[in-house]
Amino acid sequence: MIEEHEPEAVRRTTGGAESSRASRGWWDRNADEYQTEHGAFLGDDRFVWGPEGLDEAEAALLGPASGLKGLDVLEIGAGAAQCSRWLAAQGARPVALDLSHRQLQHALRIGGDVPLVEADACALPFADGSFDLACSAYGAVPFVADPVQVMREVRRVLRPGGRWVFSVTHPLRWAFPDEPGPEGLSVAASYFDRTPYVEQDEQGRAVYVEHHRTLGDRVRDVVAAGFRLTDLVEPEWPAWNQQEWGGWSPLRGNLIPGTAIFVCERD
Numbered sequence: 001m002i003e004e005h006e007p008e009a010v011r012r013t014t015g016g017a018e019s020s021r022a023s024r025g026w027w028d029r030n031a032d033e034y035q036t037e038h039g040a041f042l043g044d045d046r047f048v049w050g051p052e053g054l055d056e057a058e059a060a061l062l063g064p065a066s067g068l069k070g071l072d073v074l075e076i077g078a079g080a081a082q083c084s085r086w087l088a089a090q091g092a093r094p095v096a097l098d099l100s101h102r103q104l105q106h107a108l109r110i111g112g113d114v115p116l117v118e119a120d121a122c123a124l125p126f127a128d129g130s131f132d133l134a135c136s137a138y139g140a141v142p143f144v145a146d147p148v149q150v151m152r153e154v155r156r157v158l159r160p161g162g163r164w165v166f167s168v169t170h171p172l173r174w175a176f177p178d179e180p181g182p183e184g185l186s187v188a189a190s191y192f193d194r195t196p197y198v199e200q201d202e203q204g205r206a207v208y209v210e211h212h213r214t215l216g217d218r219v220r221d222v223v224a225a226g227f228r229l230t231d232l233v234e235p236e237w238p239a240w241n242q243q244e245w246g247g248w249s250p251l252r253g254n255l256i257p258g259t260a261i262f263v264c265e266r267d
């Protein structure tokens, strides 16, 4: 019998190449489980911004749904392209980009005719000014070592006046253990510690990486890339949502924010 080594969770520095390699491997290995566990909540053609269940159909962070018709939209870290399918249903022309081949295979399994692109958000394979809108629901941004590079790439491929909306784990959550129960309500680490969270194998190679930025860091990142921040949405936990998703739960969601959504515009 082969014994599987449990990855070791540490806080240590990690660069862009190691982070990308770890993310691709982790999402390829875990896409099946992710889609099995969360597919029903995500819906095949729903646009959900995070575990709270805030739906783009109500939130209209990309603008009124009636205005999406005919717009070119890039979805970054699209997973199985659920959000892109919703965009297509509104008459938009979405392109769903993800680093993970296996996630995109789930997009093919679900179907629809959204174009899929396998690429790293740090180097977008599109010409300047190709899109009217860009969006990302927890895709790519939390996993990259240099988020400003992603922001700059997004700005480059957007047309003047374009909007970029992305959600990430609310930075406040980094101070708390990632547990859905009461143990997840006591501060256990410094909010100001930017050292990445890394799971590594026996050889010390990263197999999963998340990069922490404070709220102020995230604002500075979007501004450094040349965007104007027009809104910062912190969805409240709705009464209808009784499901736990990792460290997200009704208990914690009623007390502390879990998701931060940045609405940015380029001139």
Ligand SMILES: C[S@@+](CC[C@H](N)C(=O)[O-])C[C@H]1O[C@@H](n2cnc3c(N)ncnc32)[C@H](O)[C@@H]1O
Residues within 6 Å of the ligand: 020, 023, 024, 027, 042, 048, 076, 077, 078, 079, 080, 097, 098, 099, 100, 103, 119, 120, 121, 122, 136, 137, 138, 139, 140, 141, 143, 144
């Ligand atoms: C938490 S999932 C979110 C997927 C989808 N947006 C959803 O809501 O289900 C994060 C996604 O980001 C992708 N990802 C991670 N790092 C990336 C990168 N550097 N470039 C592009 N995609 C990346 C992963 O492969 C994964 O599909």
